[in-house]
Amino acid sequence: MPEGYDTHADYMDWVRDESARRQSEVLGMLRRAFTQFIHTRQVEVIEFGGMTVHDLAAAITDEPGILKPLMACCNIAGRAVERDLDIRGIDSYRPRLSVVQAAAIAGYLKPFLPAELAIPALSEIDRHFYVDKEIRARKGRWEKVILRSLNTVSCVEFKKRRFEVDGESFEIDAASPVDGPIDVAIDMKRIEARRDIHKRADEILNKAAKFKRRFPEGRFAAVVYYPFTSEHLNVQSRLLSPSISAICFASSGHERIQTAIGLLVDRLGLRRAR
Structure with missing residues (x-):
C-alpha cells in the first residue's frame, strides 16, 4: 500500500x-x-x-x-x-x-x-x-425479471445502457432502443425502508432531469419497489416531475411484476400487438 x-x-x-x-x-x-x-x-x-x-x-x-x-x-x-x-x-x-x-x-x-x-x-x-x-443476489434478480417482462410485452427491445451528460455517466436499467439515441429510459429502484424514500426519490428525479437534458424528446419512467403500499400515493406525489412520463410499483413474483409492467407499457403506448 x-x-x-x-x-x-x-x-x-x-x-x-x-x-x-x-x-x-x-x-x-x-x-x-x-x-x-x-x-x-x-x-x-x-x-x-x-x-x-x-x-x-x-x-x-x-x-x-x-x-x-x-x-x-x-x-x-x-x-x-x-x-x-x-x-x-x-x-x-x-x-x-x-x-x-x-x-x-x-x-x-x-x-x-x-x-x-x-x-x-x-x-x-x-x-x-x-x-x-x-x-x-435474489433482490438483484428483481431487475432482471422486470427487464424480461418489458421485452415480453413491449413492441420495442430494452437493455441496460449508460448515457453521459455534463461529464457524468448514468446507468439506465432498461433503455430502448438498444443503441443510438435513447427514446425510452426506465429506472428501477428498490426502496425497502421508509427513511430511504427521500434519498432514493431524489436519485430518480436527478437521473430523470439529466436524461431529459441529454435526450429532450425521450421519455423517462420509473419502476419502484416499496412495500409500504398505503404510502404509494405519497411516493408518486414526490416523483411528480415534467421529466418523468410514468411511474409504477412492482412487488415480487413473476405474475405481479408482469401485471405492473403491462400497465407501465400501456401508459407508454408500447404494448406489442397481439
Missing part, C-alpha cells in the same frame, strides 16, 4: 479499544440475560494462537472453502484483500489461489484472528454472511 493510505490494519486500530470494551460488555450481558439457559458442553475449538502463518496457509490451500469464514471472522472483505495485497478478482466462497497467494492471505489474516474460536461459532458466522449474499 502506498505511503499515506490506510490498510485494514489501520482501520482495526481505530476501533480496537472500543470493540474490546463492547465485547466485554456483551459477554457480561449475555451471561446475565441467559443465566438459566447457559450450559457448559464439550465443543471443538480451533486454536489460531497455536498455529503459524505456514500452518494457516497450508489449511487454506488444502481447504480453500474455509477462506470466507476466516475473512468474515476478521471483518475483512474481498476488496480489502485486493487493496492491501493486490490480489484481484478473489471469490472468497470458491477461491482459486496459488500457494503464494494463500501464504500472503494467511499472513494478512493471522493478526486479526482470535486466539481460539469454536467451530460451530465460525460456521454460524459463515452462514450469516452466506444468507446475506444470497438474499442480495
Whole structure:
C-alpha cells in the first residue's frame, strides 16, 4: 500500500479499544440475560494462537472453502484483500489461489484472528454472511425479471445502457432502443425502508432531469419497489416531475411484476400487438 493510505490494519486500530470494551460488555450481558439457559458442553475449538502463518496457509490451500469464514471472522472483505495485497478478482466462497497467494492471505489474516474460536461459532458466522449474499443476489434478480417482462410485452427491445451528460455517466436499467439515441429510459429502484424514500426519490428525479437534458424528446419512467403500499400515493406525489412520463410499483413474483409492467407499457403506448 502506498505511503499515506490506510490498510485494514489501520482501520482495526481505530476501533480496537472500543470493540474490546463492547465485547466485554456483551459477554457480561449475555451471561446475565441467559443465566438459566447457559450450559457448559464439550465443543471443538480451533486454536489460531497455536498455529503459524505456514500452518494457516497450508489449511487454506488444502481447504480453500474455509477462506470466507476466516475473512468474515476478521471483518475483512474481498476488496480489502485486493487493496492491501493486490490480489484481484478473489471469490472468497470458491477461491482459486496459488500457494503464494494463500501464504500472503494467511499472513494478512493471522493478526486479526482470535486466539481460539469454536467451530460451530465460525460456521454460524459463515452462514450469516452466506444468507446475506444470497438474499442480495435474489433482490438483484428483481431487475432482471422486470427487464424480461418489458421485452415480453413491449413492441420495442430494452437493455441496460449508460448515457453521459455534463461529464457524468448514468446507468439506465432498461433503455430502448438498444443503441443510438435513447427514446425510452426506465429506472428501477428498490426502496425497502421508509427513511430511504427521500434519498432514493431524489436519485430518480436527478437521473430523470439529466436524461431529459441529454435526450429532450425521450421519455423517462420509473419502476419502484416499496412495500409500504398505503404510502404509494405519497411516493408518486414526490416523483411528480415534467421529466418523468410514468411511474409504477412492482412487488415480487413473476405474475405481479408482469401485471405492473403491462400497465407501465400501456401508459407508454408500447404494448406489442397481439
